[in-house]
Amino acid sequence: MAESVIGKRIPKVDSREKVTGQAMYAGDYRMPGMYYGKVVRCWEYASAKVKKLDFTEALKMPGVVKILGPDDVTKKPYNTTVMKLLVPEIFGEVFGEIADLNIFNKIVKHQGDAICGVIARTEEAAERAADKIKVTYEPLPVLMTCEESKAEGAKKNGYLFTPLKPGNKAFDLPASFFPNQRYGWNDKDGKTAMELFDKCDYVIEDTYYVPKQKQCQMENHSYVAHYDERGRLNIWTSTQMAKPVQVLIAELFELPLTRVRLVQTIVGGGFGVRLGMIGEPHCCAMAMAVPGHPVRMEFLREEDWVASETRYPGHIWFKCGFKKDGSPIALDSMYMARKGGYYTHGSGPPFCFAAFIHGMYKWQAMGCQTEGYFTNEVPTGAYRGYGNPQLAFSGEQMITRMCKELGLDELEWRKKWHKGIGDETWLKGVTFASDGLNDCLDVAAKESGWYEKKKKYAKQTGVKRRGLGVSVMQHTSGAFPMLLEHSVCTAKLNEDCTVELMQQISDLGTGGHTAITQMAAETLGFPMEDIHLRSGDSDMCGFDIGAHASRTVYCAGPATIEACESVKKQLLERAAQLLEANVKDLQMKDKIISVKGNPQKSISAIKIAKEGVYNYIDAATGKTIGIPGQIQGYSSFFAKHCSPPFGACISEVEVDTETGEIKVLKLVNAHDIGKAIHPPSVEGQLEGGAQQGLGFVLTEEYAYDKMGRVLNNDFTDYKMLGPSDMPDAKIILIESAPDPIGPMGAKSCGESALMGPIGSVANAIFDAIGIQFKEAPITPEKVLKAIKEQGLQK
Amino acid sequence: MASSRILPEFELLIPQSIKEAVDLLGKLKNKASVMAGGTDVVISCTKGFGSPNVISLAEIPALDYVEYDSKSGLRIGAMATLQQVADNADVQKRYPALWKSAAINGTPQTRNMGTVVGNIMRASPSGDCICAILAIGGKVVLRGSKGKREVSIDDFYIKYRETACKSDELAVEIKIPAPAAGSCNAFARMTRTTLDLSKVNVAVRLDMSGKTVKEARVAIGAVAPTTIRLKKVEALLKGKQITDDVLQKIVETVPTEIKPIDDVRSTAEYRRDVAGIMVKRIILEALGK
The missing domain is CATH 3.30.365.10 (Aldehyde oxidase/xanthine dehydrogenase, molybdopterin binding domain)
Structure with a gap:
């Protein structure tokens, strides 16, 4: 037996080619006879009808090969997601899965909707011709909130996003599957959470807001498609889901799988944005219009902002009841999400929000309802965490507040009441096989100086106040048995x-x-x-x-x-x-x-x-x-199971009480990995996730004008944290609970790292100034306003 | 509206001398923009705000100087990059406000291309070098068909994105006087993340006589259509010692002198709330407190 390579800090197999620039991304491919495609999008309106489409001037432009409108490509509706392949058809129907997207559109449902496509001999020619296409629009009502969408959908002749979804309700949890339309469980006497609040000594109720966040992957979406002389449709794409997307393309263009070849190029970041199709249908449609010529198509950054998917924003309502000693009795909740212009992932992330509540703490009864309405925003879809970051912001703040008000140690409470081996995970009927959370909490507490610093900061005075916050999470390793793995x-x-x-x-x-x-x-x-x-x-x-x-x-x-x-x-x-x-x-x-x-x-x-x-x-x-x-x-x-990993994160912040500015001084994230196959990669995942989690809680959100147009569709105005903004982040891999089912004891780490920073930073701010923030991101503007209105609560 | 990375077509004019550049400006009037480093001009072009003519200063010799002497003070040529200014030992020692406004400007890449004079000429209300120079004081040297003139930075900004530089004039230099003994200056800004445009920026110059302020210049940006001087605050400082009472009055006075707006970076309310605090803090920083 050669020396074991498991758990060793060896170089990544693909690192050299990436750092030397030799890695070929889809945008790097050049082929003989290649044409360039440019999608013409609606930038002026978020809701409109295309009255007239005039290609006359554009067709006169040098280098133009063809221009395709909505009637020149397949009109078969599709969905970007691969969800239909992951569940039995009947299950999809119960959940209300629909296909409501078209390649080119006569109705604009959000800024950036695709109207037509230009194929030209050079990229420049395609862009110059695209500029000459004249589109005449008739504006339609712009609906930017669930309330507006619901009210408009309820009118007799109100505007409907799709006839398949009456009242503009994009999804809810079907009553046929979920009693009271809630995911959860009843207590041992069959009582629902709602029926248990009377028995509680302490009931807390709150509404939180979670932001619309963009994945901001480094690589812009790029594709090359080639309908070749053998009648095969070839597509080079950095999709995250190569095989399912091959199937979706075959279905959309009605080709057997033998005639669709999908080559997954090196992926320059995914984070969920490439979970399914984005520009593949458009690039393939253009390639099929010019057989024999590869067509290259690339999104600009501002196109990514308006024409791919984002995290689900919305309002989260919680009501929780406890005994005086902190014993958790009942949790009832509701996630009302803004869907954006199309169905895409539908109930996916909001359902998972409910599921991650299900997997976290030992309530006697819990229930979570989720609903979503269409809005004239960029559609929402998958983004690392898939419902769990929203829970980290809301649920973890609620637990901390309860502990503070009942005078309990929030770290000890989490150790005592989190689910563990033998308890049901996020999915009903599936139980935890391993649990390293208490070790994560102990190590994080020690590394962060939790107890000492908590004591020290209790007596602070002065302009700058420090605080510590903790947050825990459980996630999943694959989605079996809910989805095919x-x-x-x-x-x-x-x-x-x-x-x-x-x-x-x-x-x-x-x-x-x-x-x-x-x-x-x-x-x-x-x-x-x-x-x-x-x-x-x-x-x-x-x-x-x-x-x-x-x-x-x-x-x-x-x-x-x-x-x-x-x-x-x-x-x-x-x-x-x-x-x-x-x-x-x-x-x-x-x-x-x-x-x-x-x-x-x-x-x-x-x-x-x-x-x-x-x-x-x-x-x-x-x-x-x-x-x-x-x-x-x-x-x-x-797959045989979903072995959820746990994680605990402690953050230390300093709040400037005169300016509201928040500085994250230190972040300790301990992750229950089971067994780290390649520790540097696991640590990299946890560091990268911290950057996105901190962005969620501190800086990132779409800004729209009243017309539904994105005001910050670039990195000048949409602010992620950069390297110099990152705090000292200590990542600790906990391997004390190897999973008996996972390969070599491993559990997952890909998405887990976002949650801890979100909940712990929000809780640290609460600890520092005694004010809890219900809306993410927590900006200096919100902090200063709150201090002004409420005064320092500490 | 469109989305494109292809630059719209324009004439790129590359004069070989200041005279040639001035002649071109005289001929083209408002139909030309002047490009030094290009970090703003090129972005404007891709966003559809470009001119039909772009006059590049790249090949005019000897415009990239940063020179200091104790008599004439500091001179910054039109092609001196932000990084050159940030790296200059005299700037670091004598004009910490200017040094900081250049050193934190944009990104390392844009600092290597963008220029201080370009930052001044763009006339953005949030321009960091503008704020620093407005506090320190200085003159913009303009060359036109009728010769050379110098405009005080105090009179340079007329309204939003509009300066005293006429369409046939070229800004060739910034002159900043040598600091007198007892004079100090400092700059600070507030941003969402490190690489960002300012939500609010502030700068001060305090000419001290012992513990007493002889003269004060206080500038603030991103809270009005142009970067402005806070005259009431300056009056509060003049002839006084910096006490907690004076500072408290300043904190209360600043919001009465500014007219901020809501935008993607911040809110009018927030800017009003923090502007006074920032001015107070920068005064203390300038004094080394």
């Missing part, structure tokens, strides 16, 4: 006894490719450099869901392990035959297979691999030399 791996043994893995692994920069390669090397006992992961091309790879729900290591890793175990088993079986020994008596080390306790009786695995391929006939004997057949391992793996 299927991954296929083929491990081909080369004739020199190295291994080629063929597996569709989406690495969004997460280190997924590295971890998968490590798991293969570990299983086989081969060095890392003898494993090569081939990924990305649908012509080569079997099925895989792609990157969502923090699933890659947890759901795809086992497929890799199974396929490699199969390779190893076949090698040992051949060795047993050649050595005239039993398989169970054999061992393999450094590619030498020998009989345990008798190292002289051995054979080289390299020889077996070589003779399997070059299986010559011995002229002297007339028999074959070695055992024929190239060895391949294969696995079609379905």
Whole structure:
């Protein structure tokens, strides 16, 4: 056995090509005969009807090949998401899944809706021609809040986003599936949360607001599509979900899968924005209009802002009841989300919001209702955390306030009342198999100086006030059993006894490719450099869901392990035959297979691999030399569980009480990883997540004018934290609770890192000045206004 | 409205001398914009606010100077970049307000291209170098067909994005007097994140005689259509020692002198609430307190 590579701080397999600029992103591809596509979008209105579309002047522009309007492309409606592939059809119907998008539109439902597409010989020609297209609009009512949308939808001839959704209600939890339209549970006597509030000593009720946040991935959306001479539609894209998107494209353009080839290019950041289709339908439609010519299409940053998806904003209402000693009795809640112009992920993130309440604390009864209305905003979809960041901001602040008012230690309360082994996770009927949360809390408390500093800061005076806040979370590793989690791996043994893995692994920069390669090397006992992961091309790879729900290591890793175990088993079986020994008596080390306790009786695995391929006939004997057949391992793996990881985060902030400015001084995030396959990648995930979580709680939100147009569609006016804004972040990986189901003990880390910073910073601000903020982001403007109105509460 | 990264077509004119540039301006009048580093002009073009003609100063020799002597003070040529100014030892020592306004301006990339004179000429109400120079005092040197003239920075800003520079004039230099003994200056700004435009910026110059303020110049940006001087605050300071009472009066007076608005970066209310505090703090900072 070679030295184990699991848990080692080795370089990522793809880091050199990325830092030297050799990695090919979709936008880097140039092909012979390539054309350029430009989508013409509606920038003037958020809600309008296209009255007239005039291409006359644009067609006269040099270099223009074709201009496609709504009637020149398929009118088959579609949905960007792959959700329909992940659940049985009947389930989708119950939840109200619809397809309401068109490639080019005659009705504008949000700023940035696509109107038509220009194909030209150069990018410049396409842009100049796009500028000459004349679109005449008739403005329609602009609905920017759930209330406006609901009221308009209730009118007899009110404006409806889609006839498929009466009253403009995009989704709710169906009563046929959810009693009282709530996800949750009743107490042991069958009483709902609502029926238990009377029994509580202390009831807290509050409404929170969570912002519309953009993923802000580094790579702009870029595509190349080519409808080739064999009638195959090829698409190069950095989608997160390569195989499901191949299926969606095949369905949209009514082609068999043999005629759709999807190549996943290197992904320059995903965070959920590429969870499904974005510009793929437009690029493919343009390519199909010019067979034989690849068409390259790239979004500008401002297009990403208005024509891809965002986090779900909205209002969250909580009512919670406790006993005097803090025992949690009942929780009732409602998440009213603004959907944006199209259905896309529908009830997904709001349902998951409810689900993450379900998985966190031991209430006697809990219920959560979710609803959403269409608005004339950029559609909402997947963004790292998928409902959980919204809970971190609201739920974790509520627990902290309760603890403060009842005089309880908020850290101890969380240790005592969080769910653990044997309790139901976020999904009904699925129980926790491991729980490292108390260790996370203890380590974070120690590292942050929680108890000492809490005491010290209790007696502060002066302009600048410091505070500490804690927040915990539980997430998921893949979405089984709610959603399909299927991954296929083929491990081909080369004739020199190295291994080629063929597996569709989406690495969004997460280190997924590295971890998968490590798991293969570990299983086989081969060095890392003898494993090569081939990924990305649908012509080569079997099925895989792609990157969502923090699933890659947890759901795809086992497929890799199974396929490699199969390779190893076949090698040992051949060795047993050649050595005239039993398989169970054999061992393999450094590619030498020998009989345990008798190292002289051995054979080289390299020889077996070589003779399997070059299986010559011995002229002297007339028999074959070695055992024929190239060895391949294969696995079609379905996840068995979702092993939720826990996490605890403590933040220390300083609030300037004269200006309202907030400085995050330190952040300690301890994560219950089970087993870190590649620790630097796990730490990278947790650091990157902190940047997005801090953005959610401190700076990031879409700003719209009254017409529904985005006022901050660039990095000048939409503010993420930059490197110099980041606090000292201490990331701690807790491996004291390896998961009995996860591969090699691993649980997920992809999305987990956002939640802790959100809840803990909000709670630290509360600790510093005694005022709790119900609206995210918590800006200096809000802080100063609150201090002015309420005075320092501490 | 459109979205494009393709620059609209314009004539790029590259004069080889100041005279040639001035002649071009005289000929083209309002139909030309002057480009030094291009960090603002090019962005304006892609956003559809460009001119049909762009006059680049790139090939005019010897405009990229930052020079100081104790008699004539500091001279900054039209092509001196923000980074050059930030790196200059005299600026660092004698004009900490200007140094800071250049050193925090934009990003390392834009500081290497953008110029201090460009920042002055853009006349943005939130321009950081404008705020610093308005407090320190100085003159903008303009060259036109009728020769050279110097306009005090106090008279330079007329209204929103409009300066005393005529359409046929070229700003070639900023002159800033050498600080007298006992004079100190400082600049600060407030932003959402480190790389950002100012929500509010403030700068002061205090000419001290012992503990007494002989003269004060206080400038504030992003709270009115142009960067402004706070005359009432200056009057409160003049001839006084800086006591808590004086500072408290200043905090209360500042909001009466400004007219901020709501925008994506902040609110009018917030700007009013913090402007006084920022002025108080920058006075203390200038005095090394």
